[in-house]
Amino acid sequence: MHFAPTEEQQMIIDTTRAFVEKELYPHEALVERTGHLPMELIKEIQPKAMAAGLYAANMPEEVGGAGLDTLSWLMYEKELGRANYALHWTCVARPSNILLAGSDEQREKYLYPCIKGEKWDCLAMTEPGAGSDLRGMTATAKEDGDDFVLNGTKHFISHADIADFAIVFMATGEEETPRGKKKLITAFFVDKGTPGFTVREGYRNVSHRGYTNAVLEFDNCRLPRSAVLGEVHKGFQVANDWLGATRLQVAATSLGRAERAFEHALQYSAERKQFGQQISKFQGVSFKLADMALEIKAANLLTWEAGWKFDQGSVTEADMSMAKLKATEVLAMVADEAIQIHGGMGLMDELPLERIWRDARVERIWEGTSEIQRHIISRDLLRPLGG
Missing domain, CATH: 1.20.140.10 (Butyryl-CoA Dehydrogenase, subunit A, domain 3)
Known part of the structure; x- marks a missing residue:
């Protein structure tokens, strides 16, 4: 292990820091004082981030990302982290790597538009009664013919207000283990606008102004089997593999x-x-x-x-x-x-x-x-x- 960055890593550090100082720092006061990141500002900075090669840089080259190894990616994240969180996370988006677990059809619908800056994703696991204990989640998805019907609530869901879809983890059954019954979890793609899926304003947060959270409510939200990410009952495996x-x-x-x-x-x-x-x-x-x-x-x-x-x-x-x-x-x-x-x-x-x-x-x-x-x-x- 070498303790000095390589020439390529130093270029990533220098390029990212220069972008942060020039394009993000000047807008911090606006976001901090209003608690809001205007969409027009996002759209102004997005193409600059793409031109600099910084947008979706966490993604592999074969899907349109920068293909950074983990260490280089962390150096890039460190430089972005210097700025207001809402600015760097939204304007220089890094789509969730879990999108890579999708089928070819799901990649076309969700992954590639996120990499191109046409869509945003959000990840929904946490519930009012199940934070660190994800096995304690009570929101469910029950099979009904070829469909799943989702019911329950998620909260603290970051930037769900601007996300075009959510990757939602739901309890889909139980299995017996030596320590008793354990929830089986499945991940689903849920498009904004799907009947029975409501995004409500979340809580006012002392940290990261402009970076919003939301409450997601599911009331008999019906999804086709094609909305499953990975395999049924294998949601934690998908999360562990990709997150x-x-x-x-x-x-x-x-x-x-x-x-x-x-x-x-x-x-x-x-x-x-x-x-x-x-x-x-x-x-x-x-x-x-x-x-x-x-x-x-x-x-x-x-x-x-x-x-x-x-x-x-x-x-x-x-x-x-x-x-x-x-x-x-x-x-x-x-x-x-x-x-x-x-x-x-x-x-x-x-x-x-x-x-x-x-x-x-x-x-x-x-x-x-x-x-x-x-x-x-x-x-x-x-x-x-x-x-």
């Missing part, structure tokens, strides 16, 4: 924001003077900077190692959980310390620090809480010992 690196994506985007906050703190500490000298001369500030730099580097190394191992086929669940856990907790610490170094100005919206601080909170919750990540890590440690 494995999402924790690393969260780690990478968190690192982008942590580094941006750190850069502001470092620059400010070198310029700001109190009691006749730069505040960076005070141990109370200089030690904070040292700790921030140390933790960012540690989180970077964990994330890059997990990405590299993912490409080698040797990554473990614990590797990805360690990266996600460390990066998100480092982001929280760095954001808080950066504000402390700036004092009162750190809380003003003239700087991105108060946003980064707010946005950091959700990262320890979605894609598996910090507690879930610790459970995965400890389970991997104890399993060989019979624990």
Whole structure:
């Protein structure tokens, strides 16, 4: 494993950062103050992202993406992560890799339009009573002849308001296991406008303004068997096969924001003077900077190692959980310390620090809480010992 980016990776880093600084940073204030990302702005930035080769870069070359290996993709995600989440996620969309699991017909209808920027997808798993415990979902899809009838509610569904379709996970039965009955899950494509499928406005969120969530309601929503993604009762297998690196994506985007906050703190500490000298001369500030730099580097190394191992086929669940856990907790610490170094100005919206601080909170919750990540890590440690 080499610790320096390759020439190609450095080009990806430089190109992505330049795009973020030129095309996304100027619009952050608008989105932050209104809590809304106008569709006309999305349509303005989209073609620029495509021209730069950044749109749908997570996808393989054979379907029109950039074909990045996992490590290069994480470097790209880190640079995008420096910007307001709604701006980088929507204007430089990365369609869900689970779309690759679709049939040829499903790829034509869903995958390729997303890669071309003609459609957006959303992923619906979480329910009001089933967050981390997906096996506890109560929304169902019951077979009725050649169709399935969906009933139930999903919530916290990101950007479902602009999505043209949802990939929805529903309980389709039960099976007996040594630990009792276990839900069987199936994934479905559900087009917006399908009778019985309603998208309602979600909750006001302290993190990621402009990046919306929604409540999805299914009331006798009838779908043909052709809407099944993968196989019936194999929804978790589809998710595990195609969504494995999402924790690393969260780690990478968190690192982008942590580094941006750190850069502001470092620059400010070198310029700001109190009691006749730069505040960076005070141990109370200089030690904070040292700790921030140390933790960012540690989180970077964990994330890059997990990405590299993912490409080698040797990554473990614990590797990805360690990266996600460390990066998100480092982001929280760095954001808080950066504000402390700036004092009162750190809380003003003239700087991105108060946003980064707010946005950091959700990262320890979605894609598996910090507690879930610790459970995965400890389970991997104890399993060989019979624990």
